[in-house]
Amino acid sequence: AQSVTQPDIHITVSEGASLELRCNYSYGATPYLFWYVQSPGQGLQLLLKYFSGDTLVQGIKGFEAEFKRSQSSFNLRKPSVHWSDAAEYFCAVGLQGGGFKTIFGAGTRLFVKA
Amino acid sequence: EAGVAQSPRYKIIEKRQSVAFWCNPISGHATLYWYQQILGQGPKLLIQFQNNGVVDDSQLPKDRFSAERLKGVDSTLKIQPAKLEDSAVYLCASSPFRASAPYEQYFGPGTRLTVT
Numbered sequence: 001a002q003s004v005t006q007p008d009i010h011i012t013v014s015e016g017a018s019l020e021l022r023c024n025y026s027y028g029a030t031p032y033l034f035w036y037v038q039s040p041g042q043g044l045q046l047l048l049k050y051f052s053g054d055t056l057v058q059g060i061k062g063f064e065a066e067f068k069r070s071q072s073s074f075n076l077r078k079p080s081v082h083w084s085d086a087a088e089y090f091c092a093v094g095l096q097g098g099g100f101k102t103i104f105g106a107g108t109r110l111f112v113k114a
Numbered sequence: 115e116a117g118v119a120q121s122p123r124y125k126i127i128e129k130r131q132s133v134a135f136w137c138n139p140i141s142g143h144a145t146l147y148w149y150q151q152i153l154g155q156g157p158k159l160l161i162q163f164q165n166n167g168v169v170d171d172s173q174l175p176k177d178r179f180s181a182e183r184l185k186g187v188d189s190t191l192k193i194q195p196a197k198l199e200d201s202a203v204y205l206c207a208s209s210p211f212r213a214s215a216p217y218e219q220y221f222g223p224g225t226r227l228t229v230t
Binding site: 102 | 155157
């Protein structure tokens with residue numbers, strides 16, 4: 001069955017430090033891949049997406065992600081974290097078949113320390 | 115452009131009571147989704163509409179949950195009767211029917227339901 005794994009439940013980084021959030025998926029074909037961010041009390045906001053083409057994709061707020069087919073991974077990165085980046089981050093896979101279905105990982109909560 | 119609107123934002127009910135949530139998607143978006151997000155988990159799809167037709171409701175507990183999207187715009191999600199395990203945030207999302215971006219979804223702020 002298709003699944004999305006985010007191995008880290010929470011991560012703490014210092015402001016100004018680099019960030020990498022891990023995401024692995026299980027799917028037979030190349031999926032559509034997404035990263036969403038959820039701030040407290042807010043809905044999810046799309047950070048970036050990968051459909052095809054260049055495996056390094058740029059998103060909003062200075063985030064980027066790299067699709068690695070051989071590792072079934074789609075890790076999210078940011079070179080310098082700001083305190084406002086503290087939030088929950090969700091990796092998601094979009095699948096065809098019937099309707100357009102999106103499967104979300106369990107999320108990684110990011111804490112930023114001064 | 116206005117975002118996805120949901121109401122109420124918070125709701126507290128006792129078990130066995132009923133509750134309804136409302137969602138107004140972004141204007142022109144043909145696809146509408148309802149998700150359940152239990153604390154500490156990612157959103158789980160409950161039901162997906164394409165215009166006013168149901169595309170996927172395989173994970174909707176149909177003995178107690180129902181949803182409709184009359185006229186292909188607004189949608190309501192109802193729970194009757196509620197159970198303690200229904201405590202969660204209920205998210206509504208919409209998506210434009212566009213082949214180049216079939217899975218990009220726009221989310222509302224959610225309704226936090228507490229069942230006591």
